[in-house]
Amino acid sequence: MTTQIELTGVNKYYGAYHALKDINLRIPKGSFVALVGPSGCGKSTLLRSLAGLEKISEGTLQIAGEVMNDVPPRKRDIAMVFQSYALYPHMTVAENLTYSLRMRGASKDEARKKADEVAQITGLTGLLDRYPRQLSGGQRQRVAMGRAIIRHPKAFLFDEPLSNLDAALRVSMRKEIRALHDRLGATSVYVTHDQIEAMTMADHVVVMRDGVIEQQGKPLDLYDRPANKFVAGFIGSPAMNFIPAVVAEDGKSLTIDLGSVKHTIAIDHQVQAGRKVTVGLRPEHIRITPAGQGTFDVPVAVVESTGSSTFVTAATTPELTVVETGRGIAHARETIGVTVDPSQLHLFDETSGARI
Ligand SMILES: Nc1ncnc2c1ncn2[C@@H]1O[C@H](COP(=O)(O)OP(=O)(O)O)[C@@H](O)[C@H]1O
Ligand SMILES: [Mg+2]
Structure with missing residues (x-):
């Protein structure tokens, strides 16, 4: 399968603090990859490095075959999907969805057409004229995703998007995000500290600790043959x-x-x-x-x-x-x-x- 994102020998320092240690990771086009590990292990740092919000200290980052180390975030063609409350409260769903298009000079008609299209994909048809406060948590999450979809990015990046939702909504949203990923044929990188979320959503799970990739592979392979005691104790519930x-x-x-x-x-x-x-x-x-x-x-x-x-x-x-x-x-x-x-x-x- 074609490689969409590739990190080779990536290290990241915050001053003297070594936050990412020799990260090697290949993300095939169309795959859903979960980065999972305890708080502070470097998941967000890795994700933000892909987006260009952090500059890597050593190594190479390639997106669609091009070296991206020094390319600014907006030129990387990658969408960060923030939590639902990152919507503009004073804008309707349609305005939220098309904000980035309008900023780039799209006409009102063009924007509305795009909004209709995205509403179809995300199941927001009929809600385009509502304000975020008039939506359920799940619907807001869909708007947040729709806003990313509208730009046809090379990859979607998620940083714990469901952590503020209640347990039942989390379960339904993880199915919804995965279904949307499949429908779009997208490439997704999904950060979570929840191993169940990682196991159920991803094709490929990357387990991190203290800035190191401890093991990566298919979810059930990690469960069946954990490479070390840390992964063994982290994957599976109740714990080994x-x-x-x-x-x-x-x-x-x-x-x-x-x-x-x-x-x-x-x-x-x-x-x-x-x-x-x-x-x-x-x-x-x-x-x-x-x-x-x-x-x-x-x-x-x-x-x-x-x-x-x-x-x-x-x-x-x-x-x-x-x-x-x-x-x-x-x-x-x-x-x-x-x-x-x-x-x-x-x-x-x-x-x-x-x-x-
Ligand atoms: N801007 C920063 N400056 C200094 N240290 C940071 C910065 N951002 C994150 N860190 C540190 O790097 C480590 C990894 O952080 P982070 O990637 O946010 O972890 P995670 O998302 O896995 O919880 C943590 O120890 C954190 O304190
Ligand atoms: Mg984080």
């Missing part, structure tokens, strides 16, 4: 359990250490005998059985039910979280058995956190 363990003499099993509970389990590949590792085990990959019938037994500390699923926290050190569908499967202060499938264990180096 991490348990200290030592590999046995045979190199084919290990003993996990849950404080009062210690147990030896088989592993599906050979690891150096005696090596200290961290075992990663997703809550949804542990099954609950009656005591004595699982891989090992644990005492139950807390049981929480959402109605559709039950979260069980075992009274071990570290705590072990298990999630099961259904209810009534465990009770506080009883002992349960847990079944663990060796093929679903993730092993990480105890010190570096790298996948083994």
Whole structure:
């Protein structure tokens, strides 16, 4: 696929602070890429560098095959989609949509024709003469996107556009943004700290920490084979359990250490005998059985039910979280058995956190 945006060896310093560290990223035309990571990891800095709002310190940024390092924002042909409240309150939807066209000298008729077209695509037909205050949150978000669409940019950049919306609207807007992206055949870069948003919306997820890309790939590949403990703990909800363990003499099993509970389990590949590792085990990959019938037994500390699923926290050190569908499967202060499938264990180096 054609490359739309490419960063090669990009570094960004704010004075002495190293905000982006050797970023290499290729964004194919038509793809939806999510940049995800905890607050302060450099997501906005990276996005703003694409838009030209920040100047990169080292490396190369190319858009549609052209080096953009020194090209000013308005000549990059890229649209930043701001949160809904960035609309002009004293302008109608149509005026908001066509503001940039009018500024460039488009006629009133031309602008109205364009507004009609964009309203069709974004589902704003019939709302063109309203003011932003007369719209719902979702409709305002559509105007914000429509305003970007009208310029036919080479890429759309989103910086946490849904973070001010309530939970239900967030879920519907993420589908809407993705559907709009598909309809337009757009190229989108989407920043979020919410891994669920990244996983559900994007074709390609880039996980960042402290200015570094920790891993990038297809959403489910990151879930199935996290490259390190950080990505493993960041992707997936509830978060992966991490348990200290030592590999046995045979190199084919290990003993996990849950404080009062210690147990030896088989592993599906050979690891150096005696090596200290961290075992990663997703809550949804542990099954609950009656005591004595699982891989090992644990005492139950807390049981929480959402109605559709039950979260069980075992009274071990570290705590072990298990999630099961259904209810009534465990009770506080009883002992349960847990079944663990060796093929679903993730092993990480105890010190570096790298996948083994
Ligand atoms: N203009 C600036 N001057 C100095 N430091 C900045 C500036 N902008 C961002 N930073 C720092 O760079 C780091 C990354 O910031 P940012 O890209 O906004 O993170 P994110 O969007 O992932 O939360 C943070 O530590 C932040 O404090
Ligand atoms: Mg940010």
